[in-house]
Amino acid sequence: MNHSPSPQGGDVLLSVRNLSKRFHTASGPVKAVEDVSFDVGRGRIVGIVGESGSGKTTAGRCILRLVEPSEGEAVFDGVDLFKLPEKALRAYRRRMQIIFQDPYSSLNPRMRVGDIIGEAIDTHGLAKGAARQARIADLLARVGLSPEHARRYPHEFSGGQRQRIGIARALAVEPELIVADEPVSALDVSVQAQVLNLIQELQKELGLTMLFISHDLTVVEYLCDDIVVLYLGRIMEQGPSREVYANPRHPYTKALLSTAPIPDPTVRRERVILQGDIPSPLDPPSGCVFRTRCPFAIEACAKAVPPRESVSPSHSVACIRQAELATLATQKVTA
């Protein structure tokens, strides 16, 4: 049942299986992530999209063991990260890093840029003295800053530059996997493009593998090789991004894609405007969590959690009506 599409080409660096995370809050358990499985091929960028509260960040943090997952496994290079004791985990911390959305709170305002990057180096004892300085300078140069910037404090930088510093910190330990949690969402478009370019360059140069979390479908389409669509903590659809964008099979993915604004006034698309709001994760709907907003929901949707159905070797959908809807959609387009 837990078959997941193997990414095209290359080996799998990270394999997430049945990841669940429940937060216990005063008003009851929050199912932030439920039964999420996907693979990340070495050297690929996997995008995770979904609306606010869909569990993107939580999934990313679980994989890095920044919060303890409730269930599941995350096999990184053959080792299940979730089973590692804290000590052993430390060695793996070097191999996986995270970059954040908010360029303001992701850097300690009281530390110099050099120390922020240096802390990564020190923690893993990667270099000392002059070698350390050289390495910091090198990292700064790599993200497009100059070595003198090491002596400055974060508040002396613009948002885009801070994001670069955050990236330099992540790169300092030469990680294999980077979880990027909406790294460009807070940036203006002109700066966003700079950072996206940087990420691409680095990925190519260093052969990085990346989990790229975003709610901006345009960016994900542009940047990611594969895409995972989350809704209320569950995967709705996943597959190679070109395939999914070209041929979305889940009603939710369709709605998402159709409502994402396109900067071209001449394009007038057929929109699927979803009704109502996202239900509370405290009390998610039974069966298919999307059914309350799904224009195609039928009674059966409420009965059971829809199993994942493959539509192509690497493209799967969690919708019991995906097959009939596929024909429905084409009819509409032709009509």
Place this chain on the structure above:
Amino acid sequence: MTRYILQRLLGMLAVMFTVVTIVFIIVRIAPGDPAAVMLGPDATPADIAALRTRLGLDQPLVVQYLFFLGQLIKGDLGQSIFLDMPVTRALAERAEPTFFLTLFSILIASAIALPVGILSAYKRGTLFDQTVTTFAMFAASIPSFWLGLVLIQVFAVRLGWFPVAGYGGPDASFLTRLSHLVLPAVALGVVSSALITRFTRASMLDVLNDDYVRTARSKGMGEFRVVMKHAFKNALIPVLTVIGLTAALLVSGAVVTETVFSLPGVGNLVVSAVLRRDYPVIQGALLVIAAIYVLINFGIDMLYILIDPRVRY
């Protein structure tokens, strides 16, 4: 809402329980045998042994603690050594001046602080604001006993408007007794108005920048209504907390003020008890005052229900 009340109630009980424990510890860290201390130096060893047994002091600490709790649940705070009466009675006798003193000080403080704080926040940066801020800070810097001495000199001795000290004789009418409270209430009220003013100002400043205040203005509403209806009501939530806190703090201010004005209140009793080494009274007063604090806070939490629909939920 029930859940909120229950939560607060449980929280209150938990704090009270800890308070009791702390008081228990404080009295135990006093060097020497509490029984000997309680009975005073004239006590015979037999008396001391008897009291030890009565208080359970010969038992292990845990048992003593449970015994102490048991007594408390029965409402027994022990017997005052010096006054030769139950501590509960001693406290009850002193409750009136302290209660009214606190009440008046709070009223005086709020009457000064709320309007001034609101206006000062509204006119932030102006001369008025600076004057108010500086003055509030100045008022908060005056030791209340010093202010008390000055007030006595000016209004009681020189001008003779108010009595110098005490709380009236046996047949003093309620009004006469209250007249004894005017100066101390002013002394306390002025000092605590400083705190409330500053807090009101800060809280108003926060709120005045909030989006809904801008929304209210964008409706075309007059400034007065914007400030009072939309801003102040929101600002009031934290301010209430501070007023509650102040009410409790006033009890401690009362310790000093009551002494200066020779008011026979709980504060005065505590000071005399310390000087008289009357440990049961100290212990009882601590407990009762902490309980009042906790109750006031609980009351304020309950007030929130009236003001803030979010907690009603």
Place this chain on the structure above:
Amino acid sequence: MAAVLSAPSPLTATLPEDVVLRAEDLHTHFIVGERAAKSVDGVTLTVRRGETLAVVGESGSGKSVTSLSIMRLLAHPGRIVRGKILYRMRDGTVVDLATLPEKRMRAIRGKEIAMIFQEPMTSLNPLYTVGDQIMEMIRLHEPVSRHEARQRARQMLELVEIPAAEKRLDQYPHEMSGGMRQRVMIALALSCNPALLIADEPTTALDVTIQAQILDLMRRLQRDIGMSILFITHNLGVVAEIAHEVAVMYAGRVVEQAPVEALFARPRHPYTKGLLACIPNPERDRAADGARLMLNPIPGNVPSVLNLPPGCTYAPRCPLVEPRCEGEAPGLVPAGPGHLSRCFRHELL
């Protein structure tokens, strides 16, 4: 329109019949000590009757300050230091909002010009029911009874497609989702039938699916009610969807205003062009073999409003820069039919 004929004022002359609002060379500065943050430094824009003018620009370009200047709701050190904000009232008279006495301004807020804000979570007062807040607005401007006001409030909620409107009236903001609150804000803004609605990034804080709902709603309401909208956003996609006309702001100035198709088809300012090029576009950014191509970012950063460069503020980042740009500030000049551009070299584009 009789009023216009009977009492022609010098102001009416400057405002064409189809224009509801026109800001002319508006300067709003925040003055702290000796330093002035020139947040709005020469904004000229025009909102036409029944149309939507979208104002786009990056963060800090002065969009919000412009809208707050129009509403005269600037926070403390902010001041309109120069310029006019001409507004045509529903009775046809034209007033300059920049100098209007506060009392008259109050009558305009809510009644003539209403506003909605970016943060639906905080824009409503948490202590009053949404019904109270809408009724308050209605009763401020119209002499109606509580009961009538409540009826009107309910109708407004129905208008913005809130289900179970009657029940919702008695709910508090915290009992509603973000999208729902933004609908309430819209209902509130529209409750006195304003001629102009200013919406400051009303969908930025919302999810795409909710954003789509709200945009759809606003489009429909404009069609049905016929009000004008000043729509502030930084999302060019949203602009393409909702606007009739677009004004692009950069560092406190409008650098280009044009009808939406014209602007996207052929931007006449290098900044606008740069912005459009920044946005990933799968067709453009993929090579034939599917490999990704690099994006085309605008180099550098937005200048600080405390320290604007002389001349054209975009000059330091502009690919078309020539010596003249650094010394002299270009004016907003026609660059096509209904197309204005603040660039000396707009012909080159």
Place this chain on the structure above:
Amino acid sequence: MAAVSIAPAPRITTLILQRKTLAIGLAVILAIALFALLAPLIAPYAPNKLSIVNRLKPPSGTYFFGTDEFGRDIFSRTIYAGRLSLTVGAAATVFAGVIGITLGLVAGFFRRADTVIARIVDAMMAFPDILLAIALVAALGPSLATVIVALGIVYAPRLARIVRASTLVIRELPYVEAARALGVPTWRIMTRHVLRNLVSPILVQATFIFAYAMLAEASLSFLGVGVSPEIPTWGTMIASGRQYVGQADWMTIFPGVAIILSVLSLQLVGDGLRDLLDPRLRKDL
């Protein structure tokens, strides 16, 4: 690519001088501290030197602040008293700081410790400060050291509360998460990332605690349950001058003014620091 053209950060001294009240407060409290420190050099008389013939002399060229009932020089005593009052305030603040910061950090970081610590802190806050101090002094026996300890214990919960609240916020911030992702050990996160960012609120709060501790010490001494009356503190001086109000007002006025000045200037400093260090308020400069 160059850093944004942000004007060079003004030096801290300039920032201080720009805030008039902060500068004044700092100047006054430093002057008082200096006077206290240099008491042996400045004071014209030994603080405890009796001179019965010169008792209750009004302020004059010989006795700037007059003399007390033992003919001791009020000016000299006020300066010397400053030493003790400031020491008590400072020592109580440090003591409160050590306990409060440790408790706050631990509570903020370890959930299990938090339930206990938060409870204790809440309960401690239920006692009015002076009252708790009185009770503690009564229990520990009155002396300079116990007054310091008592005041430290009284004010520690306030700091603990602030530190805990801020820790809870900071520990969730992305930069702390980044440190955890790097595998930085917890204690280093506590000191480097959390504590370092708490310096300003702690500093501000410490200034206020300093001020309140001085006031509280004065109250305790005035009530006669604090420092031994023969040790000159401003509180004990006012307490002994109390009998001579209306007759030798200088005995209460000068130490009273000294307290007010110190507490006021400390509060000015605290307030000034707060808006100097609070980035929210700093924006508008």
Place this chain on the structure above:
Amino acid sequence: VPGIAQERGGVVNVAMIGELASLDPTVATGDLLGTVTQHFFETLFTFDKEWNITPLLAEKLPEVSADGRVYTISLRKGVKFHDGSEMTAKDVVASLHRWLELASRGKLVQPNLAGLEAVDDHTVRLSLKEPFAPLAALLAFNNSAAIILPAGKMDNPLKEYVGTGPYMLKERKADQYIQLVRFDGYTPREGDPNGFGGARKQYLDEIRFVPVPDANTRVEGAIAGQYDYADLLPVEAYDRLNGQDKTEPLLLKSFGWPMFIMNNKQGMMTKLEMRKAVQAALNAEDMLAAAFGKPEFYTVDGALYPEGYPWRTDAGTEAYNLGDPEKAKELAKAAGYDGKQPIRILTSRQYEFHYKMAQVAAEYLKAADLAVELQVVDWATLVQRRADPALWDIFITHSPFLPDPALIAPLPATYPGWWDNPEKEKLLVALNAELDQTKRVALFADLQKLLYEQAPLYKVGDFSALSAKSPKLKGYDASPWPYFWNAYLDK
């Protein structure tokens, strides 16, 4: 001032120096206690203006047998207790027994007691083993007092306060007031008032004793007219009180003498050299000046009785008022003093002059390299603590000049300080047994000399007391133990 326009009625507020732990003047001593309780408890005898013993509840002075061993006391008839019952010999015998057992002064007599019985309803006979000259004075004294209680109402501690005095206790609110009201069943003695003796008139309706421990508040309260009488004010207030319209100063010359009692039982002061060191170190004049201000308020005098008293003698006083640190150092060294262990001086601020003297003393002791620790507590606590020899080395108290040396509190070895010296005991016994006044004076001189040699206590000097009273309060005679019968308010 009898006979002129006294009016009945009115209430006086008397500001007293503190609160009382108990209202039983038999069990405890203390001027404050005597002052308050003498209004409702009476003794068989009392003192007149000239400090002569005069009968109060007794009909007349006792008839003493020639050998001085048998005292026959006849009682007044028709004396009523506050509960309405009539005082009989039975009550008196029971009360005297209680006194002999519980009162510190009574305990002096107890061992000497041979018999005590009611002769008839109104006569009591007390017989001694040995003659005891001060007996009548002891019976007349108002604290550690031989008060007469109803036979059935003399629990220990007292449950009810039923006496025979002109006023009776109505209500007591700790730290607020002690309210006394006129006892209508009181029949005063015949004739005119004479000091504590003679007729006790009851003009006032009520007397309220208000505890005002803060001396300054007493002064301010007097000035503001809140108190009709304010007791024991700091002498510095004299000038302020003068010329006020609501109050006037009242100076009582040679009121009494402050003393430093040394702990002769436990601790470092048990060493004679150490006591002498303290004696040598202290400068009485400075202490008096600091405590009482102007010279008219004090006398630097080492004699136990001031000029004018028959007991006056200068014997031994060369050791007084030395203020000689060098000598003190030597003596301390001889005592083996280590220079570190502090001399614990127990004092109270209730009597501000005690505290001031303590401060001056501390400076002088420090000048002699003696470490000092001041323990400042309230008076009630001091009274409690001084009973425990482990707690202190010196405590400060004072005493009025008493009519008979036998009444001097610190002389008996039972008094805290515990001066237990065989020679002193011998002198005391002789003094008490001797009936001839000249011989008694000579014996007392020896006693005073011994006191200076042994230094069990240090007499600081003589002082005058300042009180304040409302000008409206008339018929009041200044006294170390202020009393308000006979007083009335001028309306």
